[in-house]
Amino acid sequence: MIKIRVPATSANLGPGFDCLGLALNIWNEVSFESAEKLSYLVSGEGAEKLNKGTRNLLTKAYTLLHETCGQKMSGVQICAHNEILMSSGLGSSAAAIVAGLFGANEMLGKPLSKNHLLKLATEIEGHPDNVAPALLGGLVVSVMAREEIITRRYEVPEMTVVIVKPIVDWLTRTARAVLPKSISRADAVYNIGRAALVVDALRNGDLELLQKIMDDRIHQPYRLKHISGGIAAYKTAKQFGAAALSGAGPSIIVFVDPRNAERAKTEIQTVFAERGIESRGIITKPSSAGCIAID
């Protein structure tokens, strides 16, 4: 039997649209055990939605890895305990894809390198910014270049992260559909420098710098206005620290001084509550580890 854990991730981090991602200390645990046939059972987050059969992102990735290695799929019992909130902008799809590939690779005796796993994961997900930190941990800059995914991974010192997810209907598909087809040079310039500075600020745990530059003009303004309470919650989050839409949303992520974490969480949740929107709040930190096998 193989047991693995895979972290939640927050992509974009403000201006780093589709290229920056950070692993967080929120985990899904998945076990794989040889069996007569394929079975899949989930407990925790999303169990109701996921326990509806064996066709899902995790089993798709598990199957793809076997095909890539020219191996016949044999029966396997897959059990997952999920802590990553689904449809939240915390990389639950990326975690499922990475878990399926990583688990299959372990079951087959590790025929593929992490780079190869990353390439397959990106093919399924469409962009590397969540799957890369889910696989590698830490802060990851990733770009798709012709035949390969080029990444650089950085350690992030201990920082406190508050996440608030409003319970609203918001699909990643919708979140991409609301984006403009093209952007102005001024907005591109606005983002490029800030994305580079976000990497520097996170590597140094420099909250003051992060707070000044974690802004974006190419996705957040287009998305926040479609998320009920999104603009107000984002503004409130910015009063406490360096805030962004987590991934494609709808969660808001804010890096804060640990002494303000509880208050930031409560006040952001209050913004949603005042609009009749339920929310979930989490206080966490970056994770240096990515997907790993555990005992």
Ligand code: HSE
């Ligand atoms: N970079 C992606 C986006 C992350 O913003 O759409 C979510 O998949």
